[in-house]
Amino acid sequence: MGALSGRTALVTGGGRGIGRAISERLGRDGARVGVHYGSDATAAKETAAAIEAAGGEAFTLRAELGVPGDAETLWAAFDEQADGLDILVNNAGINKALDGTLRPFGEITRDDVEHLFAVNTTAPFFVIQQGLPRLRDGGRIVNVSTGLTHTAAKSELLAYAMSKGGVDVLTRSLALELGPRGITVNTVAPGAVDTDMNAAWLRGEENAVARTATGARSPLGRVADPTDIGDIVAFLASDDSRWVTGQWIDGSGGALL
Incomplete structure (x- = not known):
């Protein structure tokens, strides 16, 4: 039996990138995984199929956040x-403006900022609020933030970092609120991760210099793989993390050092 056998997990944005790695790892550990998606049904179904092919259980569900x-x-x-x-992972998030680009501070619009906060901050707030009647005592909430909340973000990522800062506050406050129920609440904060979201500047020969420089920020000398983050989340979802709550876990490979 796996460490999470008999438990049910929900991973928002669980079909791609970090979300897929989290979903697949929780599935391998025995959880029945709800793979949420907003628009990419194909990716979510592929992730669920991969979990099932490995002997786990999964289902997909759609909701635009x-x-x-x-x-x-x-x-x-x-x-x-x-x-x-039993396990709620708020992973879904965006880091770009409404038109899908990264724009400097002076060009970011009110609509851009409001959309970033709606997806990254407001949605997790109400997903947790309305999920609590379903979350069993002793459950786990893991929020995915960013290492940028603990450093100075570049101007094009400032609004994104601000929106994730709200998630960090939510984590600490809910850890106090939900402790009496034995529910732990923690944040995982990745640095740069090799996902489709970052492919434009991390993958391909034309980006070799940027990839090398990014990897060099970590004392471990490489760029993170999504599984690096998935494994941290799996720990926080397990009984092994029962005495860890209200924490901001640096998932940057030491890049903030």
Whole structure:
């Protein structure tokens, strides 16, 4: 039996990148995993299929985050396929403006900022709030933030870092609020990770210099793989982390040192 056998997990944005690595690792550890997606049904179904091919259990559910009623839609879809929850991972997030670009501080619009906060901050707030009646005592909440909340972000990522700072505050406060129920709440804060989101500046021969420089920021001398973050989340989802709560876990490979 795996460390998470008999438990049900929900991973927002669980079909791609870090979310997929988290979903697959929780599935290998025995959890039945709800793989949430906003638009990429194919990726979510591929992730669920990979979990099942490895001997685990998974299901997919769709809900667009960052819009009114997003949490209600998500939990209604969840309730159709599961009865109760043990592990909630708020992984879904965006770091770009509405048009999909990164723009300097002086060009970021109000709509851009409001969209970043709607997806990265407001959505996790209400997903947790409305998920608590489903989350069993002794459960786990893991929020995915960014190492940029503990350093000075470049101007094009400033609003993104600010939105994730709200997640850090949410983690600490809810750890106090939910401790009496035996529920732990922690944040994992990755640095640069080799995902599709970062492919434009990390992958390919044309980006070799940038990749080398990025990897050199870590004392370990490389860029993170999504599984590096998935394994940290798996620890926080397990009984081994029972005495860890309210913590901001640096998942940057020491890049902030």
